[in-house]
Amino acid sequence: xxxxxxxxxxxxxxxxxxxxxxxxxxxxxxxxxxxxxxxxxxxxxxxxxxxxxxxxxxxxxxxxxxxxxxxxxxxxxxxxxxxxxxxxxxxxxxxxxxxxxxxxxxxxxxxxxxxxxxxxxxxxxxxxxxxxxxxxxxxxxxxxxxxxxxxxxxxxxxxxxxxxxxxxxxxxxxxxxxxxxxxxxxxxxxxxxxxxxxxxxxxxxxxxxxxxxxxxxxxxxxxxxxxxxxxxxxxxxxxxxxxxxxxxxxxxxxxxxxxxxxxxxxxxxxxxxxxxxxxxxxxxxxxxxxxxxxxxxxxxxxxxxxxxxxxxxxxxxxxxxxxxxxxxxxxxxxxxxxxxxxxxxxxxxxxxxxxxxxxxxxxxxxxxxxxxxxxxxxxxxxxxxxxxxxxxxxxxxxxxxxxxxxxxxxxxxxxxxxxxxxxxxxxxxxxxxxxxxxxxxxxxxxxxxxxxxxxxxxxxxxxxxxxxxxxxxx
Numbered sequence: 001x002x003x004x005x006x007x008x009x010x011x012x013x014x015x016x017x018x019x020x021x022x023x024x025x026x027x028x029x030x031x032x033x034x035x036x037x038x039x040x041x042x043x044x045x046x047x048x049x050x051x052x053x054x055x056x057x058x059x060x061x062x063x064x065x066x067x068x069x070x071x072x073x074x075x076x077x078x079x080x081x082x083x084x085x086x087x088x089x090x091x092x093x094x095x096x097x098x099x100x101x102x103x104x105x106x107x108x109x110x111x112x113x114x115x116x117x118x119x120x121x122x123x124x125x126x127x128x129x130x131x132x133x134x135x136x137x138x139x140x141x142x143x144x145x146x147x148x149x150x151x152x153x154x155x156x157x158x159x160x161x162x163x164x165x166x167x168x169x170x171x172x173x174x175x176x177x178x179x180x181x182x183x184x185x186x187x188x189x190x191x192x193x194x195x196x197x198x199x200x201x202x203x204x205x206x207x208x209x210x211x212x213x214x215x216x217x218x219x220x221x222x223x224x225x226x227x228x229x230x231x232x233x234x235x236x237x238x239x240x241x242x243x244x245x246x247x248x249x250x251x252x253x254x255x256x257x258x259x260x261x262x263x264x265x266x267x268x269x270x271x272x273x274x275x276x277x278x279x280x281x282x283x284x285x286x287x288x289x290x291x292x293x294x295x296x297x298x299x300x301x302x303x304x305x306x307x308x309x310x311x312x313x314x315x316x317x318x319x320x321x322x323x324x325x326x327x328x329x330x331x332x333x334x335x336x337x338x339x340x341x342x343x344x345x346x347x348x349x350x351x352x353x354x355x356x357x358x359x360x361x362x363x364x365x366x367x368x369x370x371x372x373x374x375x376x377x378x379x380x381x382x383x384x385x386x387x388x389x390x391x392x393x394x395x396x397x398x399x400x401x402x403x404x405x406x407x408x409x410x411x412x413x414x415x416x417x418x419x420x421x422x423x424x425x426x427x428x429x430x431x432x433x434x435x436x437x438x439x440x441x442x443x444x445x446x447x448x449x450x451x452x453x454x455x456x457x458x459x460x461x462x463x464x465x466x467x468x469x470x471x472x473x474x
Contacts, residue, residue, distance in 0.1 A: 002435065002474035003250050003296070004028050004282055005095025007306030010413035013432055025282045029275070032097035032130060038123045039088065041080035042115060046073050050116060077115035082325075082332045083318055085122065089305045100129035100274065102301065103249050106343075108140045108172065109335035110149045117145040118333055120200050133242060133272035137172060137229055144196035150338070153195045157210040160188040165228070167338055173232040175241040179217065186214040190223040239268035243277065250281060252295045253344045259286060294436035294473040297347050300328030302474065307360060307466065310433070311413060316405035324404075326373040327355050348472070360466035363406045414458050422454065426461055433462065438470045 001008040001016070005028065008016055016024070042050075049070050089098050104125045112118055121143045128136035140146055147153060147164070155161040165187035169179045193209030196202055204224075214223045219231050232238055243264040247255055267277045281287055298306065304324060315321065325331040329352055330341055348356075420428045426442035450460040465471060 001095070002298075002302070002306065003099075004278070005099050006089050006302055007309050007474070008432075009309045010312060010416065013413075013416045021288065022283055025279070028096040029279070032094040034094070036094065036097065036126045038119065039081060039084050039126075040119060041077050041084050042119070043077075046077055046115070049073060071113070074113055074115045078113060078118060078333055079319070079322060081115060081118060081122070083321060085332060086301070086305065086321065089301070090308045096278070097126065097129050100278070101126045103246065104129055104136065105332070106335065106340035107245065108146065109338055109340035110143075110145045111334060112145040112149055114145070114148075114200075117143070117148065117196075117200050121145040128274075130275040130278065131273075133274055134230075134233055136274070137233070138226065140172075141168065141225070141229060142194070142196075142202040144200035144202075147194060147196050147202075152191060155188060155192050155194065156208045157189075157192050160185070160192060160210070162188040164188070164194075165191055168229070169232065171339055173238045173241065174235060175237070178235070178237045178241075183216050186216045187228045189214050190216070190228045191225040194225050233272065236264070236268050239272065240264040242272075243267050246277065246281070249343070250278075251287060252292050254291075254295075256286075294434075294470075296474050297344065298472055298474050299341070299343060299347060300325055300330035301332065303328070303356065303359070303472070306474075307363065311363075311462075312409045313363070313406040314409075316407070317403065320404045323373070324359065328352055353469070353472075356472055357467050357469070360463045363404055364408060364463055365403070410455070410459055413462070414455055417458055422457070425458065426465075429458070429462060429465060433465050434468075434470050435474050436470050438465075438468065440468065440470075 001012070001024070004025065019027070089102065092098050101122075105122070108121075108125065110118075110121060112121075121140065124139040124143055125136070128139060141164075150164040150167050151161050152164040155164060162184050166184050169184065169187070170176050189210040189212065193205040193207075194202075195205055195208075209224070211222060213220060216223065216228055216231055217235065221227065223231075240260065244255055244260050247260050247263065251259075263277060263280055266280060267273070270276050286292070304321060322331065329347060335341060416432070417425060417428060426445045430438055430442075445461050445464050448460075448464055450456040
């Protein structure tokens with residue numbers, strides 16, 4: 001549940017005791033089979049503004065204040081999209097799909113303050129998250145968000161911009177060292193003329209396209225961009241690169257190359273069927289080997305979503321979750337660079353670990369969330385103003401310094417332990433909350449838990465367990 005989703009929900013704990021892993025995975029597959037509804041964080045006012053500036057000449061007529069207003073509205077909407085998708089991760093039955101979409105969100109890292117473009121890209125990712133990587137690659141490559149982020153709009157005949165071609169090879173398909181500089185130059189020529197209109201629709205501007213012969217990875221022809229993407233997927237290295245990255249994300253940061261090679265061969269032979277690759281991983285015996293259990297550090301989003309799934313809650317100050325994301329080092333739609341979040345041990349340093357251990361108490365208490373994120377312009381890709389507008393400024397978030405104010409519905413969670421003898425409560429709760437054997441003994445939890453009643457004990461002991469280093473692992 002932690003690897004193929006965002007952790008078990010409180011209502012699922014009893015069922016997890018009776019289902020075999022293969023049964024559970026089939027249930028996750030079934031729940032994720034249908035196409036997702038698009039997520040829309042825009043209101044009628046913003047839609048009207050956006051439609052207005054698309055009209056011929058209107059954009060040039062806007063004064064400085066009107067432009068600033070539109071920019072502020074779209075920033076707020078990107079913030080809203082963040083929270084909307086986070087809620088979907090927490091509440092959706094389609095856990096497998098949303099977890100795969102979360103992986104692809106980091107793989108196809110893009111930052112764009114046009115909320116309509118971001119929504120469009122997210123829709124492409126969620127629709128194809130478990131489908132064909134071929135379809136996903138083509139869809140993402142033609143999205144307005146990615147075309148603008150990687151400067152494809154500036155790629156014209158006679159003046160090629162290589163950024164898009166380079167990142168498609170290095171980050172999306174082959175990995176560094178598996179192509180030449182000349183391959184990039186020639187591929188960039190094939191992508192000339194690719195762009196998007198103001199509505200976000202893909203546009204091929206044929207008069208800006210280089211119609212000459214190109215040679216890419218040993219293939220020669222009068223190629224257009226679609227041909228290049230297919231040529232990249234003809235390379236078995238593409239299957240190996242994607243499979244290894246998926247293995248690191250879902251199985252173990254320490255790669256078992258023999259397992260990756262086997263998975264990659266099947267992935268390639270089945271024409272990049274993502275769902276088939278994930279089934280190969282999650283139904284294998286080796287996935288459940290001891291070395292792979294508790295071997296992953298939860299990303300900030302996994303940590304936040306996982307706590308909310310186990311402890312169903314209504315959050316009054318929902319915007320505070322944006323600051324939590326920033327403090328922990330992962331903000332949806334704000335990757336640190338074009339390579340996405342590195343993950344693994346980079347999630348943990350002295351400040352993030354202490355905040356992680358404090359987070360369960362912050363959610364349950366009225367303690368003020370008065371920590372400010374570090375001013376790290378490298379993480380903000382030279383866009384400190386954007387980052388500050390999204391998170392750090394009191395004006396944008398509006399409620400920094402106030403408590404998160406989460407009202408937890410404890411009833412569903414607590415009843416899972418109704419039949420557990422009190423002396424075994426801590427051990428049973430450890431089994432539900434932790435993936436590894438804790439270094440602390442049950443006596444330590446009992447010492448700091450509220451023993452005034454059985455319910456108070458379960459609540460307080462749960463928060464104590466969630467505040468341990470062991471809870472950071474999945």
